[in-house]
Amino acid sequence: xxxxxxxxxxxxxxxxxxxxxxxxxxxxxxAADKPDPAADAKAFRNYFVTKFPSVKLEDFVNGPxxxxxxxxxxxVEKEEFPPYDFALDAGKEMFAKPFKNGKTYADCFENGxxxxxxxxxxxxxxxxxxxxxxxxxxxxxxxxxEAPLSYVKDDxxxxxxxxxxxxxxxxxxxxxxxxxxxxxxxxxxxxYFYTRRGQLNFSCASCHVQSPGxxxxxxxxxxxxxxxxxxxxxxxxxxxxxxxxxxxxxxNSQTRAVPEEAQSEDYRDLEYYLSYVSNGLPISxxxxxx
Amino acid sequence: xxxxIRVRAIANGDTTEVQALIQHPMDSGxxxxxxxxxxxxxxxxxxxxxxxxxxxxTADWGPAVAKDPYVKFGFKGASKGDxxxxxxxxxKGASDSTTAKIQ
Amino acid sequence: xxxxxEGFSATRRLVLQGAGAVALFGFGALAARPALxxxxxxYPEAAFKQKADKDAIQxxxxxxxxxxxxxxxxxxxxxxxxxxxxxxxxxxLENVTSISxxxxxxxxxxxxSYAIPEGTLPAVSNRLxxxxxxxxxxxxxxxxxxxxxxxxxxxxxxxxGG
Numbered sequence: 001x002x003x004x005x006x007x008x009x010x011x012x013x014x015x016x017x018x019x020x021x022x023x024x025x026x027x028x029x030x031a032a033d034k035p036d037p038a039a040d041a042k043a044f045r046n047y048f049v050t051k052f053p054s055v056k057l058e059d060f061v062n063g064p065x066x067x068x069x070x071x072x073x074x075x076v077e078k079e080e081f082p083p084y085d086f087a088l089d090a091g092k093e094m095f096a097k098p099f100k101n102g103k104t105y106a107d108c109f110e111n112g113x114x115x116x117x118x119x120x121x122x123x124x125x126x127x128x129x130x131x132x133x134x135x136x137x138x139x140x141x142x143x144x145x146e147a148p149l150s151y152v153k154d155d156x157x158x159x160x161x162x163x164x165x166x167x168x169x170x171x172x173x174x175x176x177x178x179x180x181x182x183x184x185x186x187x188x189x190x191x192y193f194y195t196r197r198g199q200l201n202f203s204c205a206s207c208h209v210q211s212p213g214x215x216x217x218x219x220x221x222x223x224x225x226x227x228x229x230x231x232x233x234x235x236x237x238x239x240x241x242x243x244x245x246x247x248x249x250x251x252n253s254q255t256r257a258v259p260e261e262a263q264s265e266d267y268r269d270l271e272y273y274l275s276y277v278s279n280g281l282p283i284s285x286x287x288x289x290x
Numbered sequence: 291x292x293x294x295i296r297v298r299a300i301a302n303g304d305t306t307e308v309q310a311l312i313q314h315p316m317d318s319g320x321x322x323x324x325x326x327x328x329x330x331x332x333x334x335x336x337x338x339x340x341x342x343x344x345x346x347x348t349a350d351w352g353p354a355v356a357k358d359p360y361v362k363f364g365f366k367g368a369s370k371g372d373x374x375x376x377x378x379x380x381x382k383g384a385s386d387s388t389t390a391k392i393q
Numbered sequence: 394x395x396x397x398x399e400g401f402s403a404t405r406r407l408v409l410q411g412a413g414a415v416a417l418f419g420f421g422a423l424a425a426r427p428a429l430x431x432x433x434x435x436y437p438e439a440a441f442k443q444k445a446d447k448d449a450i451q452x453x454x455x456x457x458x459x460x461x462x463x464x465x466x467x468x469x470x471x472x473x474x475x476x477x478x479x480x481x482x483x484x485x486l487e488n489v490t491s492i493s494x495x496x497x498x499x500x501x502x503x504x505x506s507y508a509i510p511e512g513t514l515p516a517v518s519n520r521l522x523x524x525x526x527x528x529x530x531x532x533x534x535x536x537x538x539x540x541x542x543x544x545x546x547x548x549x550x551x552x553x554g555g
Contacts, residue, residue, distance in 0.1 A: 081360050349508075354522045356478070
């Protein structure tokens, strides 16, 4: 049936070559095979390191600034006295302020919440779900009789900015326990990352795996390796701070895909996947971006 | 609430390098909000740095200065431990000032 | 004002190491200069209201500037975001009394003007807003004369901001 194959073959080949480019196909698990996150992470890192031989491994966390010299100069200048300074100081104050019941955020976290950001997200075996830092902060608030914060900016951004700052330089250390539910969450995050969606039919990988360093209209695209390490970020575009939740939502809207609710299962699993494959790269948050 | 002015003044030999970051919306008056109403102009007009009662740097700013403005300059004649006074006035007549020690 | 967290040596500045390191503008000695009135002892309202850069320069200084390679204007090729464009100027000229920045494509060209008293280095770094791709003009008033440097900075609509 060769005459039927031709129109079908091209898009299929495109899909396969895209998957190959993403270094995924070797690990694409047929239903019977067990996922191998460690092998994924290794392949993920190798892909970027090979594609950008002149970029130091730690530098990938600087997103577009690791990809373009003119932009890097502007970023270096901004980092002399960074725009996230105010949110950072506000976060420090907020973190120390006790809840109405007298307890503080420190009571909800290991090590008093200092220097722990690199352990998030983690898989909560009791609840059977991925817990991100943002989710943990609101759970802490609710457990202590306080109203939850909006996930996308303001106070949540200030608090996560402070907690990230206390972990600056520490490598991402995400764990995937040998629990089928954790593996399923990881695989769901990976599936989300590589699935095309929306009017523009982009997957996260379309930009951040296939095209880092290139322009999407006027923006220089960041590599997916280390892409969450600088969060939360002060974006000039937002003239303010935004969290991982904010960025997932706005990125979906901007690529004309339907955004999910902040901290949805897909978003948390996505954060789990992206953080895990960036294990070993240093936390650099809070960050500044265009 | 803390001052809106962050300043870092570092003496290196006889030259002091000063960097300041100020929390201020610097609204230009050209931008509309989500409802279509113009957000009124609200920006710092004058920023002054004083050492020993003398102005060592004065800025006249318009709305084209970026939000949360930053400025860097250097001057001679100060020493570590000296004080640097920084103050601003905006177009609404509001003001703030702070004093920093040169490191 | 410094900010430190006990037990942490995390540097505030990711890229630049060492708070003590001061890479200054490093050029010519500050010679004595005639006591010229600063270009703006009071706020130059009229100059800020001008649209065109030539009119704003005239309103601010009352004369025109000559291009000079002794004025070094540092601005990006493509602004990462028109809302925050880091721009700085240094000069080897002596007897500098004022430094100003104009953005030709802005609704009002004059962005900022700085008085440089004796003892202050003739160099400024700041962050400006640029509405669109246009020239940035730095004016240095030295020894009673005006010198300029011009650079075009491209400003794009953000791709992912669309």
